[in-house]
Amino acid sequence: MNFKLSEEQELIRSNVREFALKHIEPVAAEIDANSRQPAEIFEKLAELGMMGISYPTEYGGGGTEFLTTMIVTEELARSCAATGFLHGYSFGLIGHPILAFGNEEQKKKWMPGLAAGKLVGSFTLTEPGAGTDVSAATTSAVKNDNEYVLNGTKTFITNAIIADVFVVFAYTDRSAGPKGMSCFLVPKGTPGLILGQHFEKMGIRGSQTSEVVFKDCVVTADCLVGKEGDGFKIAMSALDAGRIGMAAMSTGIAQACLDESVKYSKERVQFNKPIAKQQAIQWFIADMSTDIDAARYFYMNAAWVKDQGKSFSLAASKAKLFCSECAARHTTKAVQIQGGYGYIKGSKVERLYRDAKITEIGEGTSEAQRMIIAGAALR
Ligand SMILES: Cc1cc2nc3c(=O)[nH]c(=O)nc-3n(C[C@H](O)[C@H](O)[C@H](O)COP(=O)(O)OP(=O)(O)OC[C@H]3O[C@@H](n4cnc5c(N)ncnc54)[C@H](O)[C@@H]3O)c2cc1C
Structure with a gap:
């Protein structure tokens, strides 16, 4: 695997980051408070081609690799976990099974609408x-x-x-x-x-x-x-693809924790100095930063294996297990870094803490991933 993203992928990452900061970050807390599915954000993402980015061009998609889609999922989740989740879900659990197992008629019927963000699955x-x-x-x-x-x-x-x-x-x-x-x-x-x-x-x-x-x-x-x-075979394959999305989403959540923790710990003063000067806080941040790099490599590797047309089931399970537990671990630490302020409704880390939990449950629990991984190791 080439660990360097292509220029196109880097550009897509920075464009999506810019988009998320402008259009998602300001409304993410309100989406959470009102349990509101943000249709207007998905309309804008569709206009940018992000709802079909890796689907084949003959069905109206952008024709990129699946890996590129996952980078988009990560960046969306960094601002709003629900938005990132729905993005990854659409590609893994809906687009993948139709493309991999559907007949031509079914692909023509559903894929262009899904790629254009006009249809939801x-x-x-x-x-x-x-x-x-x-x-x-x-x-x-x-x-x-x-x-x-x-x-x-x-x-x-x-x-x-x-x-x-x-x-x-x-x-x-x-x-x-x-x-x-x-x-x-x-x-x-x-x-x-x-x-x-x-x-x-x-x-x-x-x-x-x-x-x-x-x-x-x-x-x-x-x-x-x-x-x-x-x-059953189709369900398992869709879940494998969905798990890469969950892993990318988890990485976005963990990255958001790091963003928030760095900012807060430099600003919050206790004992006459920013808490970032305390070694205990530095260790939290060091562990977060290290785990996030590993998480990113995990999900990118799984997406890359899928893009090679190889069996990606095991890589997806490992990525999902590691990335989701990374998100759960570091949302706890991010709340800890903010003390009481992190526990109060309206703080981003409080929302991330609640959002992260689903990544250890949905699309196969952590225990289910361990069963798959152990099964392969002990074969
Ligand atoms: C917000 C949300 C969205 C969802 N979206 C969808 C969706 O769109 N489509 C869909 O089909 N499903 C969806 N699900 C369902 C999700 O995939 C399941 O919740 C998940 O697979 C776990 O199943 P369960 O909740 O029945 O838990 P159970 O299977 O009852 O598990 C309970 C506990 O027992 C453990 N356990 C079970 N069996 C074993 C075992 N053999 N060894 C060790 N531990 C075990 C589990 O790991 C877990 O800790 C969603 C769930 C949630 C919460």
């Missing part, structure tokens, strides 16, 4: 009784001539209330275990696709999370992605 896998254990899902898809009838309940589904397309996983043959799971692209408004409970969250409050219920929901057979039985 929702990854619809988790169920009340099937979180880490994806195979315990009970949602069924029963074939009836040229249609499938979906029944079941999905929970914790991001974007459900605004989604145009749902990437849904359901069993077409329960007796076959994971090999009996299939994937469907279900358009919004399909009769029988019902929004359930909406959840209030601790962090990433600028993203929306709801239950989705399928009640005799009839979809045409052309909604099936790949073949019957491909669903």
Whole structure:
């Protein structure tokens, strides 16, 4: 791997940073306070081509590497974790499965709208009784001539209330275990696709999370992605791609902690000198800075492996595990550096502290990543 970003990637990073400082940073606290999904920011990002930057040009994308997308995710998360999360989610959990497993008709139907930021997708896998254990899902898809009838309940589904397309996983043959799971692209408004409970969250409050219920929901057979039985494989591949996004988002959160900690510790005076002069604070900052470099290399490596067309599952799990725990560790330290001021609502580090927690849970918990990594090491 070449550790140096290309001139284009450096330019995109600095342009997105400038954009985030101008358009996101001033409203990030309000987005969090009001649990508001910032449509106006996504419109502007779409105008800049950032919602389709790494999608193939034939589907209206920018044709860059996936790595470039992840740099954008990191810089967005540095100002607003929810915005960074939704950006990475769109590429990993929606665009990736359609591009990697969809047929030409499905790509033409959905990709240009996703690339232009005009369409939003929702990854619809988790169920009340099937979180880490994806195979315990009970949602069924029963074939009836040229249609499938979906029944079941999905929970914790991001974007459900605004989604145009749902990437849904359901069993077409329960007796076959994971090999009996299939994937469907279900358009919004399909009769029988019902929004359930909406959840209030601790962090990433600028993203929306709801239950989705399928009640005799009839979809045409052309909604099936790949073949019957491909669903588990598609879900795992999408989660692998999504995990790189989570890792980039985590790195952005950790970088924001460093930004805030450096600024605050130089300004805050105790015992007649800035607290930055205290070795205890310097050590916090040294550890943060070192871990962030490592986190960045981790997610960039995973994105690079994906860009090479190689299996990126293990690299994605390692990146997600390291980067999310880095974000969790250093949001705690960033609050510590600001003492009581860091604990008060309205401080950026208080928001980052809450936002960071999801990175250890969503798209596979840290324990799930350790299971994957240990499984590979012990093979
Ligand atoms: C804000 C938010 C957004 C989300 N968005 C989506 C979405 O868009 N689409 C979607 O499909 N899902 C989504 N999810 C669901 C998310 O992926 C799951 O919450 C996650 O995979 C964990 O599942 P669970 O919550 O059921 O926890 P559980 O699987 O019940 O796990 C509970 C605890 O047990 C541990 N555990 C479980 N099994 C093992 C094991 N074998 N060994 C060791 N420890 C274990 C876990 O690590 C965890 O600590 C979202 C969740 C949240 C909170």
